[in-house]
Amino acid sequence: MASIFTKIVNGEIPCYKVAETDDFLAFLDVNPNTKGHTLCIPKKEIDKIFDLDEATYNGLMSFSRKVAIAIEKTIECNRVGVSVIGLEVPHVHVHLIPLHTMEDIRFTSKVSLTPEEFQAIAEAIQSNI
Numbered sequence: 001m002a003s004i005f006t007k008i009v010n011g012e013i014p015c016y017k018v019a020e021t022d023d024f025l026a027f028l029d030v031n032p033n034t035k036g037h038t039l040c041i042p043k044k045e046i047d048k049i050f051d052l053d054e055a056t057y058n059g060l061m062s063f064s065r066k067v068a069i070a071i072e073k074t075i076e077c078n079r080v081g082v083s084v085i086g087l088e089v090p091h092v093h094v095h096l097i098p099l100h101t102m103e104d105i106r107f108t109s110k111v112s113l114t115p116e117e118f119q120a121i122a123e124a125i126q127s128n129i
Helices: 005-010 054-074 115-126
Strands: 017-020 025-029 037-042 081-084 092-099
Touching: 005 025, 005 037, 017 054, 017 115, 025 054, 025 115, 037 054, 054 081, 054 092, 054 115
Parallel strands: none
Antiparallel strands: 017 025, 025 037, 037 092, 081 092
8 A cells, every 4th residue: 555655746645845856755744843844755665764775765865955955045943954764654754854952853842834834835945946
């Protein structure tokens, strides 16, 4: 059965898209730790990051770097943190989280945003890629 991220890739579930290539997709996390929390995924569904072939792994990291730089230009923060956990969705994903404090990376607090706020953030990040 396809993961929720594969359904997003296939257009079956909408997302707030930030960036896309033939192989990768970046979109806002709908349950964000902070404003601008973005997920970068390979379009091919693979469960574990270290099961990716080397080219896809390196491509995902390069893609994530470009998105992180755009986030940092867009969202006021001290830096953009990176986390790869992979327990909640069986599809490789890199969390890019605008950080203000160490607490922002811990997945213990979430922020609420309106659909309009999500859309404005996604468009603002897109304009900096």
